[in-house]
Each structure stands twice: as C-alpha cells, then as structure tokens.
Amino acid sequence: MQRIYFDYNASTPLASEVVDAMQPLLSDYFGNPSALHxxxxxxxxxLQKAREQVAELISCSPSEIIFTSGGSEANNLALKGYYFKNRxxxxxxxxSKIEHPAIINPCKFLEQIGAKVTYVGVDQYGRVSPEEIEKAITKETILITIMHSNNEVGTLQPIKEIADIAKRYGIAFHSDASQSVGKxxxxxxxxxxxxxxxxxxKLYAPKGIGALYIRKxxxxxPLIHGAGHEFGLRAGTENTLLAVGLGKACEVAKKGLSDKSLKELTDYFWSELKQEFGDHVVLNGHIDERLPNTLNVSFVNKIGQDILSAIPLLAASTGSACHAGSIELSPVLKEMKVPVHIGMGAxxxxxxxxxxxxxxxxxxxWLRENFNAV
Structure with missing residues (x-):
C-alpha cells in the first residue's frame, strides 16, 4: 500500500515549478547579488524578481518585503525589532494565548527585559474577540500581534476588525500569516x-526561507547587524537560491487561490467522518471560518496518537508538528475549553x-479498521 501524506500544515513538498526556478542558481548563477560585475x-x-512575486501575492510594494530564514525569524524581527525601535x-x-511558539516565546523574552504582555483568550472555536483586544489596550500599548489562522485547528481570526481597532488607537499591528498565505x-x-x-x-517553497512584510x-x-542588505534590516548576503524558490511558490499560489477543489475535498472528508463515526467524532475549530485544507477532529474517548500509531502509512499530526509525540492536551485546545476526553482524541x-x-x-x-482496536 502507498503512504499517504495528510500533514501539509507541518510542511509542504516543493512545487515542481519551484524546483525548476531554483535549478539555475545551483550551477550558473553563483555571484553575489551585491556585486556590480x-x-x-x-x-x-x-532576487528582485522574487521580491516582486512575493509582494504581488499579498498586494504590497516589493520594497516592503524583507527576506528571512523563515516564519520564526520574521516573527522575531517583527516583535523584537518593533519593540527595540519603539519602546x-x-x-x-x-x-493571544493560542499563538505559535514563534510568537509566544519572543513575547516571553521581551517580558524579561521590561515589556508587559497581555495574552487574550479565545472562544470555543479558537477565535479572538476584537472587543477583548480593545479592552486590553492601555496608554503604553505599542504593538498587537494576532495570527491570521491557527496552525492546529485552522480557525481564521477577525484580522480586519482588529486592524481597525489598532489603527484607531495608533497602534502597530502584526499578523503571523504563515499558515494562511497561499491557502x-x-x-x-x-x-x-x-x-x-x-x-x-508552508506554501510549497523550501524550508529555511520566509519573508516579513513591513508597511512603509x-x-x-534589525536583529542581525552588519552591511546594508535587505534595506538595512537584515545583514548578510541574501540566500538568492531560496528567495527565488519562495518567489516562484508565491506566483504559483496566486494562480491557484480561486480553486475551490481542496475545500470541497476537505468538506467531503468531514462528511464521511460524520457519517461513519457520528457523535464519536467532533470538529475542533470554526466550521466555516477556517483554512480550506484543515480538518482538526477529535475521536471521543480515544487518544489521537494511538490511532495514528495504528496507521503507520498515514502522516498526520495530533496537534501542530511542534507538539508531535506528546499525548497531553494541546495548549490550543485547552484555551478553547475542549473537554479532556474529547481533546485527547484530536x-x-x-x-x-x-x-x-x-x-x-x-x-x-484505515480509520474504520482501526477505530475499535485502539
């Protein structure tokens, strides 16, 4: 039997177009992009073309895109960089309490050096309340950071409403869109x-490359000081190979955004699960306001890892990849107040x-065959 990969939120394979775009940089184009010869x-x-491709996907100016080593560095540059410059x-x-560790841990670091951080909760669907955000604002608030979509349950956050609040109070607003860009x-x-x-x-480009959009x-x-690379915000000779890969991945993603087939397939999967397992399966997250590819479900009174261990040909996750191997209730599900007997089966x-x-x-x-055996 073939192995099946249902863990695209953890990482995606390289798109063939991305591989083709990167190939010349492995042989022919070896020069330093700062060299004038x-x-x-x-x-x-x-490198400039790649920057333009990334910018086009999110409708910004290429000069507002900074290439980084990935989402974690981009988050760190956004939070630490803004705090250090504006404290x-x-x-x-x-x-919020359900952010990725690449947001939570930089916040904890900043708390050690004088920052005050408010962690707002979420509702049963994993959604942040814009009203709670507004209530948390003080005279000292300089930055709000809320993820665009949750990596575990796929819930989309009310980013536009929160941005309106931030703008009204003159507060900068950052969103970690690692899971949603391209989907x-x-x-x-x-x-x-x-x-x-x-x-x-997360969008069919290589690991080790990401970007931070910074509004003009x-x-x-900067976190990395040195020469004036990346508009003076990230010193170090640019990794053009991976940047080109990200640029092409963004170009491909833009063309596919109108395709609804993945959402239809995910919905089909959920309907099949409900039909087969009835009340023994529960959806975690928002039924509508979620990523089109993400289905976080709990098998009631089961342990999710036990089910996956019984199906070795299936690659899926019991939470986010960062928590793989743990059978403790996910912090995200805890914040959503999911009961333990349900959450353990996620x-x-x-x-x-x-x-x-x-x-x-x-x-x-596979699920039918193994459900009663675990």
Whole structure:
C-alpha cells in the first residue's frame, strides 16, 4: 500500500515549478547579488524578481518585503525589532494565548527585559474577540500581534476588525500569516496590517526561507547587524537560491487561490467522518471560518496518537508538528475549553495540492479498521 501524506500544515513538498526556478542558481548563477560585475547583476535581478512575486501575492510594494530564514525569524524581527525601535513610546504588547511558539516565546523574552504582555483568550472555536483586544489596550500599548489562522485547528481570526481597532488607537499591528498565505487570499490593504509573516515551507517553497512584510513608515531595529542588505534590516548576503524558490511558490499560489477543489475535498472528508463515526467524532475549530485544507477532529474517548500509531502509512499530526509525540492536551485546545476526553482524541488532518479523493477514501478505510482496536 502507498503512504499517504495528510500533514501539509507541518510542511509542504516543493512545487515542481519551484524546483525548476531554483535549478539555475545551483550551477550558473553563483555571484553575489551585491556585486556590480557580470556575475552579480543577473543574481540581483533574480532576487528582485522574487521580491516582486512575493509582494504581488499579498498586494504590497516589493520594497516592503524583507527576506528571512523563515516564519520564526520574521516573527522575531517583527516583535523584537518593533519593540527595540519603539519602546520609548510604550512597553505594552497584546497577543493571544493560542499563538505559535514563534510568537509566544519572543513575547516571553521581551517580558524579561521590561515589556508587559497581555495574552487574550479565545472562544470555543479558537477565535479572538476584537472587543477583548480593545479592552486590553492601555496608554503604553505599542504593538498587537494576532495570527491570521491557527496552525492546529485552522480557525481564521477577525484580522480586519482588529486592524481597525489598532489603527484607531495608533497602534502597530502584526499578523503571523504563515499558515494562511497561499491557502486563502491575503491582501494587506484589505486586512489593514502593518507587519505580516510568511513562511516558505508552508506554501510549497523550501524550508529555511520566509519573508516579513513591513508597511512603509514602520521602523524596526534589525536583529542581525552588519552591511546594508535587505534595506538595512537584515545583514548578510541574501540566500538568492531560496528567495527565488519562495518567489516562484508565491506566483504559483496566486494562480491557484480561486480553486475551490481542496475545500470541497476537505468538506467531503468531514462528511464521511460524520457519517461513519457520528457523535464519536467532533470538529475542533470554526466550521466555516477556517483554512480550506484543515480538518482538526477529535475521536471521543480515544487518544489521537494511538490511532495514528495504528496507521503507520498515514502522516498526520495530533496537534501542530511542534507538539508531535506528546499525548497531553494541546495548549490550543485547552484555551478553547475542549473537554479532556474529547481533546485527547484530536488529530489534525491537513490536505494539500496533491491530495486525491481516493486517498481520502483510503484513510477512511484505515480509520474504520482501526477505530475499535485502539
């Protein structure tokens, strides 16, 4: 039997177009993009094209895109960079309790050096309340950071409403969109954010590359000091190979945003699960306001890891990849007040471009065969 991959939220395979775009940089284009001679100029042009492709996906200017080593670095640059540059204006940050560790841990670090951080809760669907965000604002608040979509349950947050509040109070707003860019339309002008994180390996680009959108006029202190690369915000010779991969991945993603087939396949999977297991399966997250590829379900009175261990050919997750191997209730599900006997049975199935209906049907067969045995 073939192995089946239902863990696209953890990482995606490289798109064939991405591999093709990167290939020349493995042999022909080896120059430093900062060099002014014949070896450097074409590499600089490729880097600029990649920046334009990323910018086009989220509808911003190429000069507002900073390439990073991934989503974690982009988040760190957004939070630490903004705090270090603007702490004379205030020292208060607002975030949510269900953020990725790449947000929570930088916030905890900043608390050690004088920042005050408010962690707001979520409702039963994993949604942040804009009203709770507004209540948390003080005279010292300088930054709000709320993820665009949750990596575990897929719930989409009311980013536009929160951005309106932030703008009204003159507070900068960052959103970690690592999981949503490439899956749903992300337009920074529509959302109203000032900073936005992109992670390459979540949208069929390589690992080790990401980007941070920085709205013109927003000032950050660099985390890496040196020469003036990336508009002076990230020193170090640019990794053009991976940047080109991210650029091409963004170009491909933009073309596919109108395709509803993945959502239809995910909905089909959920309907099959409900039909087969009835009240023994529960959806975690919002039924409508969620990523089109993400299905986080709990098998009641079961342990999710036990089910996955019984199906070794299936790659899926009991939460986010960062918590793989743990059978403790996910912190996200805890904050959503999911009862332990339900939350322990949680499995995140995240589908992708290469997922087929026959694969969904095969997974359903495996679940039927193993449900009563674990």
């Amino acid at each position: 014949w070896a450097g100029k074409p590499v600089k042009e490729l 004379t204006k205030g020292n208060h940050i607002i975030t 749903v339309p992300v337009d920074i002008n529509d959302l109203g954010v000032d900073l936005l994180t992109i992670a390459g390996h 006029g927003i000032e950050l202190e 499995i995140r199935f995240s589908l992708g471009r290469h997922t087929t209906k026959s694969e969904v049907d095969q997974v359903m067969q």
